[in-house]
Every structure is written in structure tokens, then in C-alpha cells.
Amino acid sequence: MTEQFEPTIVGFTCNWCSYRAADLAGMSRIKYAPNVRLIRLMCSGRVDPQFVFKALAEGADGVLISGCHPGDCHYVEQNYKTMRRFALLKKTLAALGIEDARVKLVWASAAEGNILAEEIDKMVAEVRALGPLNWKGSEQLTVNSEQSAVGGRSSAVKEMSL
Amino acid sequence: MSKPKFAMYWAAACGGCEIAVLNVHEGILDVDANFDVVFWPVAMDAKYKDVEAMPDKSITLTLFNGAIRNDENAHIAQMLRAKSQVLVAFGACACEGGIPGLGNLTTKQAILDTAFSTVSTDNPKELRPQTTFKMPEGAIHIPTMYETVKSLDQVVPVDYYMPGCPPESHQIAAVVGLVIKALKGEAQLPPAGAVIGASQSTVCDECKRARGEKTITAFTRMATFQPREDQCLLEQGILCSGMATRGGCDARCPTANMPCVGCYGPAPDVIDQGARMMSAVASVVDSKDPAEIDKIMEGVADPAGTFYRFSMPSSLMRHART
Numbered sequence: 001m002t003e004q005f006e007p008t009i010v011g012f013t014c015n016w017c018s019y020r021a022a023d024l025a026g027m028s029r030i031k032y033a034p035n036v037r038l039i040r041l042m043c044s045g046r047v048d049p050q051f052v053f054k055a056l057a058e059g060a061d062g063v064l065i066s067g068c069h070p071g072d073c074h075y076v077e078q079n080y081k082t083m084r085r086f087a088l089l090k091k092t093l094a095a096l097g098i099e100d101a102r103v104k105l106v107w108a109s110a111a112e113g114n115i116l117a118e119e120i121d122k123m124v125a126e127v128r129a130l131g132p133l134n135w136k137g138s139e140q141l142t143v144n145s146e147q148s149a150v151g152g153r154s155s156a157v158k159e160m161s162l
Numbered sequence: 163m164s165k166p167k168f169a170m171y172w173a174a175a176c177g178g179c180e181i182a183v184l185n186v187h188e189g190i191l192d193v194d195a196n197f198d199v200v201f202w203p204v205a206m207d208a209k210y211k212d213v214e215a216m217p218d219k220s221i222t223l224t225l226f227n228g229a230i231r232n233d234e235n236a237h238i239a240q241m242l243r244a245k246s247q248v249l250v251a252f253g254a255c256a257c258e259g260g261i262p263g264l265g266n267l268t269t270k271q272a273i274l275d276t277a278f279s280t281v282s283t284d285n286p287k288e289l290r291p292q293t294t295f296k297m298p299e300g301a302i303h304i305p306t307m308y309e310t311v312k313s314l315d316q317v318v319p320v321d322y323y324m325p326g327c328p329p330e331s332h333q334i335a336a337v338v339g340l341v342i343k344a345l346k347g348e349a350q351l352p353p354a355g356a357v358i359g360a361s362q363s364t365v366c367d368e369c370k371r372a373r374g375e376k377t378i379t380a381f382t383r384m385a386t387f388q389p390r391e392d393q394c395l396l397e398q399g400i401l402c403s404g405m406a407t408r409g410g411c412d413a414r415c416p417t418a419n420m421p422c423v424g425c426y427g428p429a430p431d432v433i434d435q436g437a438r439m440m441s442a443v444a445s446v447v448d449s450k451d452p453a454e455i456d457k458i459m460e461g462v463a464d465p466a467g468t469f470y471r472f473s474m475p476s477s478l479m480r481h482a483r484t
Contacts, residue, residue, distance in 0.1 A: 053434055
């Protein structure tokens with residue numbers, strides 16, 4: 001029997017709606033794919049595109065961004081910023097050759113545990129069908145291993161500020 | 163007493179950095195008065211084997227400009243690292259990959275096809291450069307082009323970063339002046355790994371244009387629009403990278419009524435310049451309607467090429483998947 005590919009998905013949720021939706025899904029004993037590693041932020045507006053790139057570059061097969069429905073943001077309108085940022089992020093990801101289904105924006109209120117669970121199931125199935133992203137492995141190594149061991153400034157700073 | 167030794171090298175570069183150094187005018191005489199120039203292919207004759215013969219750490223200061231595009235670039239970078247006490251990644255290409263780094267949005271194959279098999283090239287036999295070719299006199303070699311472009315620090319450790327495309331001449335003069343003082347024991351060099359010859363803030367901070375509330379409903383481009391000279395360019399719908407870009411250039415481009423293109427690299431404490439640009443631009447678009455947002459964003463013709471114009475190889479993703 002061949003083993004099924006299990007994607008790793010990083011999920012950014014907001015403190016007020018989508019994280020509570022995940023909580024509700026758990027309390028309601030809704031079964032959904034265990035592939036998403038949820039990270040709680042105060043607001044989906046906190047999701048800097050750097051977070052998404054870092055997740056994808058360092059091994060995630062997909063990224064889920066989830067927040068309150070438009071109009072319901074605890075911080076009035078930060079999720080509109082998320083919406084606009086996401087539009088630009090999608091265009092850039094497409095230029096980098098990353099499939100649409102790997103990065104998803106889902107609105108889920110604190111009462112919508114079932115919706116979040118459904119969306120996660122859907123996303124996991126889609127990313128599973130796409131296969132591993134394996135971003136690091138996709139770079140053809142053109143410099144020998146001794147040279148690429150030098151991380152340079154970029155990697156040192158990355159550890160500090162993210 | 164012999165003078166301290168100076169070297170400058172160009173890897174995947176356009177030569178603009180060298181011009182910027184010569185643009186310090188009579189300041190170049192200070193370089194000559196204080197340094198013994200041992201290797202500088204643009205300005206003087208020297209062979210790689212001359213450098214190879216030098217003892218390790220015998221060159222005091224090396225300004226290395228250009229990105230790492232092929233195995234010759236990497237080889238010289240390693241050699242100069244070994245021979246130099248202070249190795250400076252000089253200019254945007256050495257610091258972040260620069261304009262050659264845009265090659266990371268496509269493949270080596272596609273680049274070669276464009277260069278050798280498109281309508282502007284007369285190449286009926288579809289010839290491609292060979293890295294080795296046998297001649298009666300023996301085999302000859304040309305450097306092997308890498309699949310992706312790398313910044314200098316992705317190949318060897320770097321002591322300082324001096325950004326800019328090219329670095330501003332007054333900044334170069336200041337840095338050279340500081341090194342000369344340090345050699346005489348009159349000043350201290352900044353801590354290793356520092357960005358030198360640049361500011362600790364953004365281009366916006368140096369820009370004289372008036373800034374107000376930003377509410378963008380459409381993006382426009384320089385080719386079809388004459389912006390006002392006193393108002394923030396972004397507010398007028400021009401994609402200006404000033405807010406995600408390190409200062410130090412005295413906002414030269416915005417002053418000349420052109421948008422900042424981001425050549426001084428990510429602002430302090432920013433890793434991924436393009437991501438910050440995306441964040442900033444999205445924040446000032448004035449719409450809450452997804453369809454309208456998509457329409458406005460269509461005005462950003464080439465987001466990856468625009469936001470990562472100089473920093474693709476040092477961005478978090480480094481390259482596109484092709």
C-alpha cells in the first residue's frame with residue numbers, strides 16, 4: 001500500500017472570529033483534516049505577506065488565512081486590508097509559479113466552526129492533489145554544498161525578526 | 163611602509179558601480195594616496211593568477227559589485243574573500259541580487275532561448291554557448307551560467323553591505339574616508355554585517371513631497387501620466403517603493419519626479435522588501451469591494467518584477483518555480 005501524501009498547512013487565524021470558530025469546531029467534535037497548524041494572531045490584518053512567504057519557503061505546502069467576515073472585524077476594518085493584501089499577494093504568488101489553491105483566504109465567524117472545518121477539509125484535499133510544494137528542494141543547486149552552507153545576512157536577520 | 167591594498171571587482175554587473183566610484187571626482191586621489199590598488203579589472207590590468215598569488219588577507223579593502231550569475235563570479239568571490247580583510251558587498255547586485263536577480267523569475271533555458279532564438283537574433287542553426295570547446299590547440303572554456311542568480315552573501319561571508327544602484331558617490335566618499343581614518347586609528351569601523359553608506363530609515367523620510375491621507379482608487383504609470391511635483395507619488399497612483407526602501411540616496415528619484423524603484427534594498431529590520439511593498443500598497447487602496455479591489459490591483463502590471471526589482475534573490479522565496 002502506498003502512503004498518502006499529507007500536506008502541511010500553516011493557518012493564520014484571528015483571535016476574535018476564526019480561532020474561536022476552530023475552537024467551536026473542536027468543542028462540537030466536528031471531524032476535519034488534522035493537517036492545518038493553527039497560529040492565533042489578534043487579527044487577520046496582522047498577516048504580513050512575509051509570514052506567508054516564510055511558511056512556504058520553509059516547508060509548508062499551503063497557507064490558510066482566516067478572519068472575521070467583512071464588516072465584522074473587531075478592529076473595525078483591518079480585515080479589508082487583509083482582503084486587499086490578499087489580492088496583491090495572489091498576483092505575486094502566481095508570478096512565482098505557486099498554484100492558486102495553496103494559499104487561501106476564508107472568512108469564518110466565531111459561530112461558524114462547521115464552515116471553517118469544511119473549508120479546511122476542502123483545502124487539504126486540493127493541496128493533497130497538487131502534491132508537495134518542497135520549495136527548498138525546487139531550487140536547483142548550482143553551487144556546491146559547502147558554499148550554500150553560508151546563510152549570509154538574509155538568513156541571520158530572518159531568525160531575529162520573524 | 164607599504165600602503166594598504168585596495169581591490170574592486172565586478173561580477174554580474176553593468177559597470178555603473180565603477181562609474182559611481184570614479185564619480186567621487188578628486189576624492190579618487192585620496193584612494194590612490196592611501197591605498198595601493200592591486201586589482202581592479204575596469205581601471206587597470208591584472209590577471210586572476212596575480213590575485214591567486216597574493217597571500218591570504220593581504221588586501222585590506224575589497225569592493226565587490228555584481229551578483230553571482232556563473233561559476234566564474236563564484237570562484238572570484240571565494241578567492242577575494244580569502245585574500246581580503248574587509249569584503250564589502252558593493253551595490254544592489256552584490257547586496258540583494260539586483261537587476262540580474264530578476265532572472266530568478268524565469269529559467270536559464272528561457273533566458274538562453276530569448277537571447278539566441280528570438281526574432282532579433284540571426285541563428286538558423288540554433289547554436290547555444292558551450293562551456294567547453296575543443297580546438298586544435300586544446301580545450302577552451304567559458305563560465306557556466308547558474309540556474310539562479312545569488313547575492314554575494316549567499317556564496318561567501320560578507321563584512322559590510324553598501325546598497326544602491328549605484329551607491330551614491332557622496333556615500334562612497336564618506337565610506338572610503340572612514341576606512342582611511344580607521345586605518346590611521348582615528349575612527350572605528352562599524353560592527354561586522356552592518357549596512358554602510360545608507361540611512362537608518364526609508365526613502366520617504368528623505369523625500370520632500372507633501373504627504374497626506376492616501377486613498378488610491380487606480381494605479382497609473384509614468385509613461386501616460388505627468389505627476390505633480392509637490393505631492394507624494396503614491397498618492398497620485400504611481401507605484402513608488404520609497405516606503406519599503408532604505409534611504410541614503412536623498413530621495414534622488416522622487417526629487418526628479420520619478421518613483422523610487424527600490425535600489426537601496428529593504429528598509430532597516432525588513433527582510434522581504436517586496437512583501438513590505440505589497441503590505442503598504444494594499445493598505446492605501448481605497449475600496450472594500452472584492453471585485454473593485456481586483457480591478458484596481460490589475461493596475462499593478464507586474465507585481466513580482468516591480469516589488470522585487472532589486473531583491474528577488476535575497477527575498478524569502480528567492481526565485482520563482484518554473
